[in-house]
Amino acid sequence: MSYFLLGWNARRFDFDLEGAKRRLESGKCIRWSCGNTTKIHKGDHAFMLRQGLEPRGVFGHGEIVSEVHVDAHWELPRKLARYVKVRLEILMDPKFDGILPHKELVRRYPEVHWTPQASGTRIPERVGRDLELRLSRLERDSLRFSEEDEVSSPEGRQLRRQHLTRERDPRLVAAKKERARRLTGELTCEVCGFDFEERYGDIGAGFMECHHILPLAQTRRTRVTQLDDLALVCANCHRMLHRRLGEMTILKLRQILRATAQ
Numbered sequence: 001m002s003y004f005l006l007g008w009n010a011r012r013f014d015f016d017l018e019g020a021k022r023r024l025e026s027g028k029c030i031r032w033s034c035g036n037t038t039k040i041h042k043g044d045h046a047f048m049l050r051q052g053l054e055p056r057g058v059f060g061h062g063e064i065v066s067e068v069h070v071d072a073h074w075e076l077p078r079k080l081a082r083y084v085k086v087r088l089e090i091l092m093d094p095k096f097d098g099i100l101p102h103k104e105l106v107r108r109y110p111e112v113h114w115t116p117q118a119s120g121t122r123i124p125e126r127v128g129r130d131l132e133l134r135l136s137r138l139e140r141d142s143l144r145f146s147e148e149d150e151v152s153s154p155e156g157r158q159l160r161r162q163h164l165t166r167e168r169d170p171r172l173v174a175a176k177k178e179r180a181r182r183l184t185g186e187l188t189c190e191v192c193g194f195d196f197e198e199r200y201g202d203i204g205a206g207f208m209e210c211h212h213i214l215p216l217a218q219t220r221r222t223r224v225t226q227l228d229d230l231a232l233v234c235a236n237c238h239r240m241l242h243r244r245l246g247e248m249t250i251l252k253l254r255q256i257l258r259a260t261a262q
Helices: 017-025 102-108 127-140 170-184 195-205 235-243 250-261
Strands: 003-009 030-031 045-053 057-064 068-074 082-091 122-123 151-157 158-160 165-167 209-212 223-226 228-233
Touching: 017 082, 045 082, 045 127, 057 102, 057 127, 082 127, 122 127, 170 228, 195 209, 209 235, 223 235, 228 235, 235 250
Parallel strands: 003 045
Antiparallel strands: 003 122, 030 082, 045 057, 057 082, 068 082, 151 223, 158 165, 209 228
């Protein structure tokens, strides 16, 4: 079994994503151009690679269920193109569900050319197996929050335990992290740039604390929190922000770091 990249240039081709999802759910196949290659065979696996427009990256995975065949070109009249049939197993909406972003792919797998001119690029088996795991994790964890949505949730209601505390919604933190990954391809502290995964490896993957720019502790009643009301910060910067709660800001703490680094 081999692994291949099947490209989608979103600048040139309007892919019917919803139609493809319906075919996935019903167990049907889709047909996809495979460029000039004839080396893809039934039983191989393919990853769908979005190019041309952001967000760029891997957004789907499936099994090849046909040999390469020739048919009319998808764009150019009077020309022919090579195709394969793919039974999709995972298909994400890059704008809403998330994507394995181009920047992260380049950083993790530098041996792969992530901006191919045509579909049908073969990738190493090690990379293919790792992409399967990461894409499955992304699908499982996806909250289906849109970048454009005003993602919000009421927070701050007092709960009686041993002490009074403020109720927080963990979905907001997950959505904030997911949006950061889609936009930048990484999860870094907004103050100092620290990346837990880069420093600690797999154990640090996905870890980052979330700071309420307007502290919930200063709220006397429940309020609606939006993603722009949150900041992703490392544990050290988070503690420093809370040392002078309500006074210290992300910008001020960045300026302190720049000053002390000189």
